[in-house]
Amino acid sequence: MARGKAYVITIFLIAFSSAFYGISYYNASSEKEITLSSNEDLTSASKHKQRVALWKGLEENFKNETKFRRLPDIIGIGVEKCGTGALFHFLRFHPSLRIATKNVEVHYFDTHGYKYSKDEYMRFFPEVEKSAFVAEKSPAYFSFPPHTIPKAIHTTAPKAKLLLILCDPVKRVLSDYVQEQKMYELRHPRSITKYATLEDYLDAYLPLVSGLVGDYNEHKSSQQMRTVLQLHGNLYLSTILTTGFYALHLHRWFEYYNNSNLMVIDGEELINNPGPLMEKVQDYTGLPKLVLKEDLVMSPEKRFYCYKDWQENRLRCLGNGKGRTRNGNMEMLNTTSSKLRDFYRSYNEGLVKMLGRNLSWT
Ligand SMILES: Nc1ncnc2c1ncn2[C@@H]1O[C@H](COP(=O)(O)OS(=O)(=O)O)[C@@H](OP(=O)(O)O)[C@H]1O
Numbered sequence: 001m002a003r004g005k006a007y008v009i010t011i012f013l014i015a016f017s018s019a020f021y022g023i024s025y026y027n028a029s030s031e032k033e034i035t036l037s038s039n040e041d042l043t044s045a046s047k048h049k050q051r052v053a054l055w056k057g058l059e060e061n062f063k064n065e066t067k068f069r070r071l072p073d074i075i076g077i078g079v080e081k082c083g084t085g086a087l088f089h090f091l092r093f094h095p096s097l098r099i100a101t102k103n104v105e106v107h108y109f110d111t112h113g114y115k116y117s118k119d120e121y122m123r124f125f126p127e128v129e130k131s132a133f134v135a136e137k138s139p140a141y142f143s144f145p146p147h148t149i150p151k152a153i154h155t156t157a158p159k160a161k162l163l164l165i166l167c168d169p170v171k172r173v174l175s176d177y178v179q180e181q182k183m184y185e186l187r188h189p190r191s192i193t194k195y196a197t198l199e200d201y202l203d204a205y206l207p208l209v210s211g212l213v214g215d216y217n218e219h220k221s222s223q224q225m226r227t228v229l230q231l232h233g234n235l236y237l238s239t240i241l242t243t244g245f246y247a248l249h250l251h252r253w254f255e256y257y258n259n260s261n262l263m264v265i266d267g268e269e270l271i272n273n274p275g276p277l278m279e280k281v282q283d284y285t286g287l288p289k290l291v292l293k294e295d296l297v298m299s300p301e302k303r304f305y306c307y308k309d310w311q312e313n314r315l316r317c318l319g320n321g322k323g324r325t326r327n328g329n330m331e332m333l334n335t336t337s338s339k340l341r342d343f344y345r346s347y348n349e350g351l352v353k354m355l356g357r358n359l360s361w362t
Pocket of ligand 1: 079080081082083084085086139174175176179270271304305306318321322323324325326327
């Protein structure tokens with residue numbers, strides 16, 4: 001009896017260490033009566049138990065900590081329509097995370113021109129406990145003017161870790177086009193309504209952007225970036241295409257950031273297998289690993305992953321504004337996607353070179 005109990009405790013500790021600290025272990029004992037499935041159950045049950053204890057412990061500690069206002073520890077910088085909402089939706093359930101007040105999207109650095117200050121930026125965030133993490137995401141930061149946004153963020157919040165999601169730029173075009181249509185239908189019945197289909201839009205804008213910016217050229221990248229940022233002001237709808245020039249935009253970020261403070265996330269991975277990715281994001285940002293891979297489950301209705309709230313035992317999915325085009329209901333014409341693949345080829349090649357690795361769609 002006593003030996004049995006000791007075994008259970010040993011298994012519990014091994015499972016706990018491997019789950020929370022990534023320690024791999026070799027079980028030299030030969031307790032053959034323990035089947036794989038009961039071992040798995042034990043592992044996940046103990047993992048959950050441990051998580052609950054850590055979670056509650058953190059919440060208790062927070063009650064005793066004095067609150068004060070701070071600059072963010074984590075900033076999501078984009079890319080628009082690549083899953084920034086999903087990333088922050090999953091993160092916002094984390095007990096240590098405090099998100100910007102009023103709106104998770106602060107848009108401070110893309111709307112304040114060259115005038116910014118630590119005090120003013122800090123006012124967007126709530127007062128938080130010392131050991132909490134503060135975060136915001138403004139997807140426009142990555143690719144919008146002014147070109148000094150990376151420097152401004154680095155100067156204002158030097159300790160912040162940045163999260164950047166890059167998704168297939170071809171799929172991003174459809175998502176952005178549909179988003180612009182919705183925006184204009186709702187608020188500004190303007191230019192996008194002229195383009196009843198994506199093909200109409202591309203007929204007008206592909207030759208124009210290609211003519212002005214051309215293929216990616218590493219040696220001319222700063223000139224190309226300037227053209228793209230100028231286009232943004234003069235021809236806003238060109239951003240549906242130019243946002244996907246990731247290699248170009250990344251140049252300005254790499255002047256101030258590197259792998260240690262800017263994490264590049266594959267947006268297709270976020271859609272197809274977000275669990276392990278969210279664990280990596282917590283490791284990267286220093287958040288205690290409390291949103292576990294098993295908390296993200298596929299909703300057959302939504303056809304996307306949702307957060308399974310273990311406290312309320314229910315699925316928390318994103319709203320209808322997310323998942324409009326990549327839910328399988330809206331496909332791009334083959335001719336359109338191959339045209340766009342050609343359009344982005346040199347930029348994707350440049351990106352692979354800059355990152356030193358492939359993403360699932362490059
Ligand atoms: N889990 C989950 N649930 C719902 N949607 C998900 C999810 N993961 C990624 N996505 C994809 O996120 C796309 C929207 O990206 P963003 O949130 O960055 O858009 S925005 O820039 O903030 O408007 C959105 O694009 P559309 O499909 O075009 O709506 C989704 O495909």
